[in-house]
Amino acid sequence: MSKDALGWRCKYAVVAPNTNTIVQPDMEASRPAGVTNHFGRIHVPNMRVTSDDEFVALVDAIGATLNDAVDRCMTCQPDYLVMGMSALMFWDGRAASEKRMQNLADYCGVGVSAGSFACEAALNTTSAKRIAVFLPIFRCQTRT
Numbered sequence: 001m002s003k004d005a006l007g008w009r010c011k012y013a014v015v016a017p018n019t020n021t022i023v024q025p026d027m028e029a030s031r032p033a034g035v036t037n038h039f040g041r042i043h044v045p046n047m048r049v050t051s052d053d054e055f056v057a058l059v060d061a062i063g064a065t066l067n068d069a070v071d072r073c074m075t076c077q078p079d080y081l082v083m084g085m086s087a088l089m090f091w092d093g094r095a096a097s098e099k100r101m102q103n104l105a106d107y108c109g110v111g112v113s114a115g116s117f118a119c120e121a122a123l124n125t126t127s128a129k130r131i132a133v134f135l136p137i138f139r140c141q142t143r144t
Contacts, residue, residue, distance in 0.1 A: 009034030013073030013110075016084030017042045017062055023084035038076045040069035042085075059091050070108050081105075081112045089114035 004011070009032075016023040018041040027037045044061040048054055062085065070081065081104065083089055089097050097116065104112045115133070122131050 004036070007034065007036035010080065011035075011076060011078040012037050012080050012082050013040060013070070013076070013078035013108075014038065014082045014084045015040045015042055015066065015069040015073060017044050019044060019046050020085065027082075027084065037082075038073055038078055039084075040071075040073035042066055042069040055087075059087050062088055066104075067107065070104065074108050074110075078110060080110050081108055083112065083114040086115060089116050 003009075012027075012035065014023070014027055014037050016039070024037075024039050027039075031037060042062055043065045044058065047058050047061065049058050066088070073081065083101075083104075088100060091097065091100075097114070101112050101114060101117065119131065119133055122128070
């Protein structure tokens with residue numbers, strides 16, 4: 001992919017629902033030198049989620065406009081796509097999430113990352129028993 005003056009190490013496309021006000025500032029605040037984040041917002045209404053049916057409706061709404069947000073991000077020729085949400089990346093279990101990640105990678109032509117898979121990779125790569133996880137909602141947690 002193409003590098004630029006600020007993104008000389010890496011350019012990330014990051015997609016998150018437009019109702020999420022935390023992921024973008026957190027990504028910017030933790031951005032190392034030479035890395036740039038390029039946000040695309042997934043358009044969803046500000047939906048009430050107090051039941052399983054309402055959660056399913058939210059997941060469906062996110063899925064319906066995900067590719068539109070990805071398309072907008074891809075115009076900057078990023079090196080990688082970061083999923084700035086968890087709902088779609090856990091929905092329907094591991095096999096469905098892996099398939100969704102692969103479909104997104106095939107669709108946009110770059111690798112795709114999500115928090116759940118990134119945590120697993122960190123644990124497996126380092127052989128660590130615990131890692132720190134930076135999450136917009138919970139800030140910092142550890143897993144044993």
